[in-house]
Structure formats: C-alpha cells, structure tokens
Amino acid sequence: MMLLSRSSRVAGTTAYQCTCRYPYPRAINHVARRFQSTASDTEPKKPYYITTPIYYVNAAPHIGHLYTSVLADVIKRWQQFKGNESVLLTGTDEYGMKIQQAAGRAGIDPKEFCNTGAETFKKLADTANISYDRFIRTTDEDHKEAVQHFWRVLRERGFIDLKKHSGWYSVSDEAFYPESSIEQIVHPPTGQLILVSKETGKTVEWMSEENYHFKLSAMAPQLLEFYHANPTWLLPSQRYDLLKAEVSRGLEDLSISRPRERLNWGIPVPGDDSQTIYVWLDALINYITFSGYPWLPGGTRPSDKDKPAVWPADLQIIGKDIIRFHCIYWPAFLLAIGAPPPKRILSHAHWTMSKRKMSKSDGNVVDPFHAMDRWGVDTMRFYMCMDGGIVNDGDYSNTEVEDKYTHYLGNQIGSLLTRICSKKHDIAGSLRSEKVDVQVELTEEMDKLYNHLRGNVLEGVRERMEERMERCDLGGALREALGVVAETHKYIHAAALWQEGKERVRNYMLYPALEGLRISALLMQPFMPERMGRLLDLFKVRAERRGWECAALGMDFEYGEGTEGMKERLFPRIYSREQQMEKVKASRAQRRA
Template identity: 70%
Template sequence: MLLPHSSRSAVFHSPVWRRVFPRRAVTPIRILTTTRRYQSSDASSDKKPYYITTPIYYVNAAPHIGHLYTTVLADVVKRWQELKGNEARLLTGTDEYGLKIQQAATIAGVNPKTFCDTGAETFKKLADTANISYDRFIRTTDPDHQAAVEHVWRVLREAGYISLKKHSGWYSISDEAFYPETGIEKTIHPPTGQEILVSKETGKTVEWMSEENYHFNLSSMGPKLLEFYDKNPNWLLPSQRYDMLKAEVSRGLEDLSISRPRERLEWGIPVPGDPSQTIYVWLDALINYLTFTGYPYTPADQTVWPANLQIIGKDIIRFHCIYWPAFLLAIGAELPKQILSHAHWTMSKKKMSKSDGNVVDPFHAIKRWGVDTMRFYLCIDGGIIKDGDYSNQEIEDKYKKYLGSQIGSLLTRVCSAKYSVSDAVKCEQEGRKVELNEKMSQLYNKLRYETLDGFRSRVDGRMEVMDFPNAIREILDVVSETHKYIHATQLWDAEQEAIRSYMLYPAAEALRISGILLQPFMPGKMEKLLNLLNVDAKNRTWERAVLGADFEYGVGASGTKAQVFPRFPIKEEDM
C-alpha cells in the first residue's frame, strides 16, 4: 500500500477547534519566476527554461547511493534538454530545519547552523564530484527561502486555509510526523531489549505528545486534487503509483499540521505573527522549489515556474503529490508539469541499512569506478518501477561488456591506422561512387538506411517517457550493430582498399552520433571520445546528431592509441 491510512505524516486526530481565519476568495496566479540571471525574454509565448528539481536532502545523515541516483537522473534530463537546444535549469540542495537537526546538533555539541553548514557542504561536494550541472544549490536556511516561506504562509492564512487546533498523538522525531493509534505497534529494541512503540510504516520510535498548532485545511482539497489528476493522466510516473495515489485521495484527506510549538522546536522558521510556533519542516521544505524562481518578487514576464519535472524517491510521494499540489492550489499557483518517482536501491535484494553494513558510500563508489562509470551504471541498472539491486560485480561486468568491449572498442576499430576516418568523411562529402557486390551492398544499406535512420528519434522517444535504461540500450544496440558491420565487411583486408573509405563512413557516423547522444549520461568520457574523433565542439549538438550532418571531423583520428575505457585495473587519471 503506497499511502496507508495509518501513515499519513503529520495528520492529527480528535482536534478541538480553537480559531479559524476567515476564508477569502483567491484569484489564480501564475507563480513568478527566477533569479535575474535566468530570466526568459520570451515568456509571452510561454517560452521558458526547462526547470528540473531534485528533492532537497536532509542533512542529519551522510549521503547514500539513492541521493546520487536521484541527482544523476535530474542532471541527465537537464543535459538532454540542453543537447536539444533548450535552456534548462536544475535545482538541488539541502533541507536543514526540524527537530532531528536540532537534536543531532545538540548531541554533536554545536549550534544547528554550524551542524547544517557541515552537512550541506558534504551534499554539495557530492554534486560537484558527480559532475552535476546544477544552477543553484539551495539551502532552506538561505534568507530568500525564509522570505518565500513566510509569504506563502501569509497567502494561505489570508485565504482562510489555516486554523489553530489542539490535538494529541504519537509523534516520531525521525519521521517528523504524528501517527494515529492504528499506525503504531510494540517491538523490542535490539540494543537494550526494552519494549518500545514504533511506527508500523517506518519502524521509527514514537512518543506521546499533546500540543496546539496550526493546521492546513487539506480535507477540503481532495476534490480539486482528483480533478487535477483526472485532467493530467501522465502527471505522476510511473502509472502504477499514480493509481494508488488517486485511490488514497479518493478515500478522503484530513487536515494537516503545519507548525510545531516553539518551545519544542526552535530550529525552524517562526510562524509570521505568532513567535510561539515554528513552521512545519515539510511546508517549509517544499517551498524551496518556488524560492529558486524568485518567488514572490520576480515579474510575470520572467518566469521559470512551473517546474517541468520534479524527480523524487517513491517514499516521498505523499509530500510531493498530495501536500505540495494542495499548497499550490491553495495559493492559486500552477502545479508542476510532471513528477517522476523512482524506486530504491537494494543490495543482494535486501534493503540497505547501516545495521546490516550494506549502505553504499557514493564518494567511495565514484573514487573506485570513476564518475561516468557510476553515472552510466545508475542510469542503466536503476529502477523506476522496481528497486535496483546494487552490485560491484555488475558495475565491473557492465563496464567491460558495454563501455570497454562495445563503445571503447568501436572507437579503436573505427580509428584503426589501417584506414582513414577523414577520408571516409571526405568520400561522403564529395559524393564518390563505388561498385559493391550484393553482400557489401546489403550490409551498407542495413547500417546506413535501417540502423542509423531514426536513431536520434528512437533515443528521444525513450527519454520523453523518462526511460533511462532503454534510452542507453537504444544507443548500445547501434554500437553493437556497427561492430557486426565492421566484422562482416572486413575493411582491414587489402582486398577492400577500393571501397574502404566508402564503407567506413556509416560506421564512423554511428560512433560520432552515439558519442553525441551519450553526452548527458557520461559527459566527461564522451568529451574525450569526441575529441579523439576531432569533432568540433560546436558540432556536438542535437542538429548534428544525424547522419551526414558533419563533414568537419576525423582529421588525425586514425591510428590513435588513446583509450576512453581502459582495461582493469584503471588508473585514477583514466577514470
């Protein structure tokens, strides 16, 4: 069950009404836009940068492989859009408020901001190490974010969506959430042998709390959310999770707590007009996607909102697909165009956990295998519907099978000293004609007019539906077919000298186009490959990723001894 009734985070029961702000009509607005260096000059025709976000990551623990996976997927999407000639923006960052941070800082003996500075720097270092082309690394402790959160609070309050209520319930500090009686169970704490109460959904310890705080009128938003879901059938990917989401909302929603007493939670943004309360971390955190756009100050003709794609893990669907759109609807804002929820990573089909010692350190993984090898592996083996199963042996096997023996080997074969890439390109450019026997003619026509015809479109079709593994496989299929072509034509044979350049051309094109299309996945390695082919930087574009679109490459490529994907063990400078 994706969203069990017992696990609705921060939904409270047995409320006692205290005060309700009067509801006023809200005029729908388009949330305005970006920091000034990212302004769009063509907003009137709805031209704006393609805006992608990752979740912001909680700094109470070190980054793991799931954080790297999400961020790499977002970066691939951004680079793909840029390859297609679209302006794109990528936002990532850290979530830094909440009781967990407050307590962790206390244990560490430092103030919360210092604690967050250290954690944020670690996540930022991971993004930089993974070659993530983010446009801003946002932190919820940033001053402009606090201003955006306060503004949203005031809009919600003035619109009558906020009320002050008293409630009691079981609270999990780890989950930053309340659970009803039906959502908890007794268990034995292994280190101490003591009986404790935990959340059924997450297994985190809970304790009884009774307090007064502000609530968002989520119960009234169900019909509006369902109407939006029905009008946008592809809004949440994959569809299996969308069906479960709709079913959950159809069963009815309860009002959502959006603050905590300041006496218990000091580390957070104070409620405007009520310093005795702190804004709930999930309301605060979600607003970061608007903060980047310059909300609420940027002019309407300089927009980057709404987000075109928000990438999340499947465990935070509730927050991004119920709470987040409900908040946006309540303030009259457009909703994100699409949400992609991916699955998790396991090891040996078992959930990763510190207690089992099977948590993957992404820094160590990148150092061991190289950044582009890790990017490739995560994209081809990561799960969208089903969990991906992390394996060092699989990384090595895929490196050898696909990167070394396929892509790297094709570069070596095409750039053999026995023939000339530049002459093959010149042969095509000059329109030279040669006589081919039936076998050679069939091989040539199959590669040129079947395999390479529509190559770019096939990959793009996969990327349009966020099918990262099969987008890569479309490219690998072309590489594989090109290997078969070279083997069958035996261009190295002296008897083929008269037709060698003519026959080499589609093979060289297959390699060149593959290198261009693989740039978003492995930017560093593909830069090296295209450099070895002597493809000019200005020609590594979408328009050039078709057969016959570049007659300037190939000079000096033949006879190269350089390797893009060397054999194991790999030297650090070759990663």
C-alpha cells in the same frame, strides 16, 4: 555486383518536435493561464526547470542521493543537448526536530551542524558533475522570506486554523501519521516491539499539542480533479493509482507548526513567535524560492520581470518514500495559494544490496564518494542509469559495476574508437566520398550490411532515445545508444574492410561505421559528459557540432581527420584491488587536503 549511389538509399531525415501539454481542469484554468508565458516567437521561452529533493543534513550522503541527482542531471543535460535552456535545483533541508536533536547530540550550534552537512552534500554534487544552477539551503534568507510570505497567503485565504492536535509523530519523517498508517513490528537489533509508519518504517511516538493546521481535508476534491486532468502527472503509474485511491478515501487536516518550546530550530510563524513552521511546509517551498517567490502576475520574479517565468517545474524527481509530501501536500499547498503544481513528478525506487535494504547496522551502505573514487564518476553515472530502479528497487553490486564497465565501456565504446581509428582507414577520404556521393560497385551481401546499419540502426536513433527520455526511461534510452555501438561492431566485423581486395569499397563502406561512433557518442553526452566529451575530442568533432541537430546521419563531414592510428585507451582496464585501494586512499588524502 550492383552499382548504387548513396543518394538512392538514404531516407530523408524527419524534423522532430516535442510538445508538452499541461491540461489543467477548468476549475483551475485561471491558475494555469497566470503562469503561461506570453512571449512571442522572438522572445525567450520558459526554461525547462527540474529539481531534486533537498537532502537532510543529519546523516552522510548515500548512494540513493547520488542516484536522484544523476537522474536529474542527465535529464537537464538532455534538454540542453536538444537546444533548450534548462535549470536544475538541488540543495539541503536544514530545519526540524531531527536536525535540532542531531546538533544537540554533537554538542554544536544547529547552524554550524548544518554548514558541515550542507558542504558534504554540495561536494557530492560537485564530485558527481551535477550541473546545478543553485544549491539551495533552507537556512538561506530569501527562503525564509518566501516561507513566511507563503504562510501569510494561506492564512489570508482561510486555509490555516489553530487547534489542538494529537497523533502518531515520526521525528525521522517530520510527519504525523493516522492510526491506519501505523503498525507494530519487532525491532531487529533489540527484539523489542515498536510502532512504526507503514509507509517509511520509521519509529513513531504519540504526541499531543496545540498547533496550526492546514485545511488539507478541504483540498481533496480539487486534488482529485487535478489528478484526473493530468493522467501521467506521477510516474510510474502504479504509484499514481495508489495515490489517487488514498486521496479518494479522504484526507485529514495537516499540522503545519510545532510549539517553539519543543522545536526552536526553524522559521517562526509570522505573528506568533510561540510556534515554529512545520518542516515540510518550510522545505517544499524551496522549489518556488528558487523561482523568485513571491511572484509578480504571470509568475515572474520582481527583480527579473523581463525574464520568462521558471515555475511551474517541468519535472520534480523524488524517491518513492516521499510521495505523500510531494504529491498530496505540495500540490494542495500550491492550489490553495492559486499557483499551479509542477507539470510532472518522477518517483524512483531505492537501492538494495544482495536484495536487502541498505542499513548501517548491516554494514551494506554504499558510500558514493568511495564508489566514484573506485570506479570513476562517469562509470557510476552510467551504471546507475543502467541498473537503477524506477518501478522496482535496483540491486547494487560491485561485480555488476565492473562487468558493465568492462563490457559496455571498455570492450564496446572504447574498443569501437580504436577500431574506427585504424591505420588502414582513411577517415577524411570516406567523409569526402560521402559528401560528393561517389558511386561504387557492391556485392549484394555488402549492400545489405550497409543498408542495415544505415537505415535500420542509425536512422531515427535520436528520436527513439527522445521517446524514452520523454517517459523518463533513462536506462532504455541509454540502451538505444549502446545498441548503435554494438551494431557498428558487428558491421565492422562482417564487412572486414581490412582485408586485401577491398580497397575500392573501403571508404564507401567505412562511412556508416564512422557515423555510428559519432552519433552514439553525441547521444551519450548527458549520461557520461566527461568521457563522451573526451571521445569527441579524440575523434576531432568540433564543439559547436555536438548538439541535437548534428546527432543524425550526414550532419557533419569535418571530423576524424588525422586520428588514424590513435591509441589512447578511453576506458583503461580495471585495476587490481590493491591498486584500486591505493588510488582511493590517494584521492581521499587529496580531498582532505
């Protein structure tokens, strides 16, 4: 037996501070300085600004849209959890040829068509508990004004020319592709030979017309300088290497308008009503429309000149299929007008099913509304962060969703809550004895268990998660918190505090298990805000003690009182398939009503 006090074995907590440097090259240092906050320590700092792509309204949302939005929302909530102001932008892309054609096929006005599509995507964000600050639409009036002003600046700086253009054009991608980016394939449904973009697999057709061009070719040296100065700008690094190699080979000037006789659903070119602004120039500007573009010196908006600037975005999240547009065109546009590119871009992989690309013709497209109806919103958020791919595609499986729900959520997190809240435990007594540093006699085995959970598992888990989140490794971060849950279960089992004869050490030994549940729940709030909020409510953790500072050992001694014997099942057992379908039907009927 040995006499030990808590104070002799608890490592001191370490203050953690994350700094993010953005090393612009000397050639564009003046651009960076214009947008650096000059606020003193007593003034507000720049909010952490994160964006999703804006989604096309010509087709229904799919699981990939949900995944992108969940990634963005988790990162935003993590920043808020750390005490940082953070803003999230999402929305819909509503101009362009494919919208014009889809509205024509539907026999309705393009704006009416867009209204329906935008409402569906907004409902997806709301259903998934995405905490966006604005749902932007490219048909918004302030966006139109921002786009036309951006065009005028490009033209005044000599970056726009009018000339004849011929090339391979994809209506689906709203993009021209060079000959080297085109390949011939067999169209699976028809067996016909078709030409497609190598990058996206979308059909292309030869098109020749006179339109305006952006001098992209002239921007290649500046882009390469920017990439060199920002080696972690695009994640993951594998795609960054491919991007730099592509730009190193040289760039062609970019068509940024279409004749209005072919494309009338779009923003007119200022001073030339015969042309419509090309959709990607229009669409990408939404990210600075939100920031109040055109800006005053320093990057603030005219109407909010006393507020800190939002741009540049701290993180822009995109799918791997739109890297060219966001990592070549977008920074080139910004540098051309004298504005800094975003600080970092995360490009994620796609979702497959049974290792096959999802497609309507194959009947393997996952409806995100149906998935959330069936499994629950937080279950889907959890699953997507666990199994979603960044480098490699994630493979969607209902069996995996159910298995992860049962194992991690039900048998691990939910079960830990009920085990901690056993009738045999005196939670308030355990916290009181910890606070006053009560000394007890422990066996060597019990002391080893105690020190492992407290020193090896709980100490530093917050910082380990932050390191993962800084690398945008959301799955890894989530597994750090789940590791705490699993180790706490092992601790409870090994300590066997329910046994007779352990009354004298029960309160002492219970404390790290209490902290294992509290700290892991705090750290998982950004991933599962509703369910972890409910767990913390049940565990009587005060609302003002659910932030970063409290997610460490010994930072809260006033929770859990009166929860002994609590029986609520945080994650109920999975329903039978018949019960699931009835639940889905009822939810759909309620949504339609």
